[in-house]
Amino acid sequence: xxxxxxxxxxxxxxxxxxxxxxxxxxxxxxxxxxxxxxxxxxxxxxxxxxxxxxxxxxxxxxxxxxxxxxxxxxxxxxxxxxxxxxxxxxxxxxxxxxxxxxxxxxxxxxxxxxxxxxxxxxxxxxxxxxxxxxxxxxxxxxxxxxxxxxxxxxxxxxxxxxxxxxxxxxxxxxxxxxxxxxxxxxxxxxxxxxxxxxxxxxxxxxxxxxxxxxxxxxxxxxxxxxxxxxxxxxxxxxxxxxxxxxxxxxxxxxxxxxxxxxxxxxxxxxxxxxxxxxxxxxxxxxxxxxxxxxxxxxxxxxxxxxxxxxxxxxxxxxxxxxxxxxxxxxxxxxxxxxxxxxxxxxxxxxxxxxxxxxxxxxxxxxxxxxxxxxxxxxxxxxxx
Amino acid sequence: xxxxxxxxxxxxxxxxxxxxxxxxxxxxxxxxxxxxxxxxxxxxxxxxxxxxxxxxxxxxxxxxxxxxxxxxxxxxxxxxxxxxxxxxxxxxxxxxxxxxxxxxxxxxxxxxxxxxxxxxxxxxxxxxxxxxxxxxxxxxxxxxxxxxxxxxxxxxxxxxxxxxxxxxxxxxxxxxxxxxxxxxxxxxxxxxxxxxxxxxxxxxxxxxxxxxxxxxxxxxxxxxxxxxxxxxxxxxxxxxxxxxxxxxxxxxxxxxxxxxxxxxxxxxxxxxxxxxxxxxxxxxxxxxxxxxxxxxxxxxxxxxxxxxxxxxxxxxxxxxxxxxxxxxxxxxxxxxxxxxxxxxxxxxxxxxxxxxxxxxxxxxxxxxxxxxxxxxxxxxxxxx
Numbered sequence: 198x199x200x201x202x203x204x205x206x207x208x209x210x211x212x213x214x215x216x217x218x219x220x221x222x223x224x225x226x227x228x229x230x231x232x233x234x235x236x237x238x239x240x241x242x243x244x245x246x247x248x249x250x251x252x253x254x255x256x257x258x259x260x261x262x263x264x265x266x267x268x269x270x271x272x273x274x275x276x277x278x279x280x281x282x283x284x285x286x287x288x289x290x291x292x293x294x295x296x297x298x299x300x301x302x303x304x305x306x307x308x309x310x311x312x313x314x315x316x317x318x319x320x321x322x323x324x325x326x327x328x329x330x331x332x333x334x335x336x337x338x339x340x341x342x343x344x345x346x347x348x349x350x351x352x353x354x355x356x357x358x359x360x361x362x363x364x365x366x367x368x369x370x371x372x373x374x375x376x377x378x379x380x381x382x383x384x385x386x387x388x389x390x391x392x393x394x395x396x397x398x399x400x401x402x403x404x405x406x407x408x409x410x411x412x413x414x415x416x417x418x419x420x421x422x423x424x425x426x427x428x429x430x431x432x433x434x435x436x437x438x439x440x441x442x443x444x445x446x447x448x449x450x451x452x453x454x455x456x457x458x459x460x461x462x463x464x465x466x467x468x469x470x471x472x473x474x475x476x477x478x479x480x481x482x483x484x485x486x487x488x489x490x491x492x493x494x495x496x497x498x499x500x501x502x503x504x505x506x507x508x509x510x511x512x513x514x515x516x517x518x519x520x521x522x523x524x525x526x527x528x529x530x531x532x533x534x535x536x537x538x539x540x541x542x543x544x545x546x547x548x549x550x551x552x553x554x555x556x557x558x559x560x561x562x563x564x565x566x567x568x569x570x571x572x573x574x575x576x577x578x579x580x581x
Numbered sequence: 582x583x584x585x586x587x588x589x590x591x592x593x594x595x596x597x598x599x600x601x602x603x604x605x606x607x608x609x610x611x612x613x614x615x616x617x618x619x620x621x622x623x624x625x626x627x628x629x630x631x632x633x634x635x636x637x638x639x640x641x642x643x644x645x646x647x648x649x650x651x652x653x654x655x656x657x658x659x660x661x662x663x664x665x666x667x668x669x670x671x672x673x674x675x676x677x678x679x680x681x682x683x684x685x686x687x688x689x690x691x692x693x694x695x696x697x698x699x700x701x702x703x704x705x706x707x708x709x710x711x712x713x714x715x716x717x718x719x720x721x722x723x724x725x726x727x728x729x730x731x732x733x734x735x736x737x738x739x740x741x742x743x744x745x746x747x748x749x750x751x752x753x754x755x756x757x758x759x760x761x762x763x764x765x766x767x768x769x770x771x772x773x774x775x776x777x778x779x780x781x782x783x784x785x786x787x788x789x790x791x792x793x794x795x796x797x798x799x800x801x802x803x804x805x806x807x808x809x810x811x812x813x814x815x816x817x818x819x820x821x822x823x824x825x826x827x828x829x830x831x832x833x834x835x836x837x838x839x840x841x842x843x844x845x846x847x848x849x850x851x852x853x854x855x856x857x858x859x860x861x862x863x864x865x866x867x868x869x870x871x872x873x874x875x876x877x878x879x880x881x882x883x884x885x886x887x888x889x890x891x892x893x894x895x896x897x898x899x900x901x902x903x904x905x906x907x908x909x910x911x912x913x914x915x916x917x918x919x920x921x922x923x924x925x926x927x928x929x930x931x932x933x934x935x936x937x938x939x940x941x942x943x944x945x946x947x948x949x950x951x952x953x954x955x956x957x958x959x960x961x962x963x964x965x
Contacts, residue, residue, distance in 0.1 A: 373760075373761075374761075374941065375761070375916055375918075375929075375958060376757075376761040376928065376929050376930040377757075377758075377759070377760040377761025377762070377928070377929070378761070381935070381936060381937060381938055382936070383936070383937075385937060385938050386938070387938075388938075389938065389941075519924075522924070530922075532759055534759075534918075536943065536944055536947050536958065536960060537941040537942060537943055538914075538930055538935075538941065538942040539930075539935050539938075539941050539942075540903075540906070540930045540931060540932050540933045540934070540935050540942070541931070541932035541935065544760065544761070544928075545759075545760050545761070546760040546922055546923075546924045546925075547924060547925070548924050548925035549924045550924070551765070551922075551923050551924050551925065552765060552766070552767070553765060553767075553769060554765055554769050554770070554771075554772075554773065554923075557758065557773075557921035557922065557923050558921060558922040558923075558924070559920065559921055560920050563920050563954060565951065565956055567949065570947060572949055572956070574759060574920065576920060
């Protein structure tokens, strides 16, 4: 088919043609915004929003609220009832076609006689991965794929990368001065960044399954790693430590009513620690050593995976971050920079083997946003 | 006088009132843009633009093109001729009232029977500094001061700071990775930043009287420090070096047809250097030592001042920058950050005595701009 010659169309058709094309972006953007409402609640499922439209009128909107609850598609179909017939479904992810905790959405779509499905991106989950779209097409439903694909990928970045790698998605966040220092030489780091950035950090925490820190950060910052300032679910709180020399008064050990503090170490250190201390409700993960000074990161990730933790936010310090960097295990980097110069102090990154400028770690899908006086860089490392 | 009650005014007057108020910003912004055309040409004079307006019609526009040429005010008055009578003059800096290379602009304004002068900011030059405005007011001319004051200050930042400190304005520029490295451990730094940022650097060079580097940067980067990629005047090129161990093939020594390369060192090193080398047309500045390892920065600044160099762009390296930082002599900082991580290498700043977070160097008039994938931070240090 060649180009559509607008000049040969009656006026109302030209208008309608444009409107339909603008409309699909409008409704998919609406679906993306609806999906976003489920942030922090849907794991291990992705965030999905849906809009059901007939004759340019919205019949129903909905979003997925988490495992075991209805999928977004099922919600809008249920809401619309009989009216769903001949309507168009806008949804930011390919509808599922498998029996999970709920039935396949494709079946519901076919049954309700929806005419067309507009969606952003294929579901990478191995039981779906294009099969949902095939099934709909075989049933005579028109499917348009790829509308706002990049935005849809970015929204569920951890879900896509998890399904690609079959290991937890790792996001590294750090707050630094312009000159790349995360703390003074004495380890003082509270707070380099502004209040606005702090709210951003809390939103970030609420987005992922777990937050992880090294023992040095646990001791020097004594953080609570909970979600404050904003509404959201607390993530699991993970301390990775080979030697496990932790004072008893750590907030992470004391404030653990929700039983979400996890200590990761080797069997010897855990034995010694539990014989001396009696921390309540702490979860211990016993993992292998890697050489003389480190824990085995891939053993840790396997443990996390089997615990259904699919995304981990690394909040520091430089040692922990560099272990992940050395193994090329950082999937996403968030760097908050405050407009300050320290001139000395702890560097935000440690040596991870780069000798030449041409070897420098670069990024894809980069963004830069201002938060108060700070700016926040986000990017996905291009590992070579 | 109380608030102006718009409701009691005839309609056309309300309209006129608002229009006049919007107009003054419009014409001052125009003057600022005209002034900008003189960038790099006006030193030691400031950049000044002027717009002459009568009955909301522009009679003439103009800008200052450099020492010895007409001031912006004189240009527009000359262009407008008799028509200047009863007009309003918009100019981004207080008109001068002293005899310099040209006569006082205040006299021209009074003679031409201009009715009103709208200006942004007082001229800090000690022979003017409010006297121009007083003289106009005494002659019965209405003067409005302070329109777009901040923009006017930023445009001529080096001029204002020079007049405040009575020493050359110092701007430090560096290009770094996200993690604050200006080069790899081996000193490789060409080019961390993008092509877009490089154009920015050349525009920066063309804006100031001189560019200065340390000997290590001269040797490792072998830069030409000329203005390329864009149109503009070459600044003076200064190498500061205590020991003056420079290879003969340095571009700065060889390409010196414009006789703008200046070598700054102590008498002993200069003697030794000139006895061995025979560089053509090089200017030598003989300055004092400061302790065992450094040159005396304030002696250097005095020399520059007497050479009519009123603004110096420090382009590296970290040693030279830290000498100026230690003495709190940096007036403006420009940090170009490329979205790369090196993990190790030469730090963008060296220790300059900051021990606590609360002592961190902070900035006023901060801005952040994107250039390609890079971002450029600009700020004026708040020295304590």
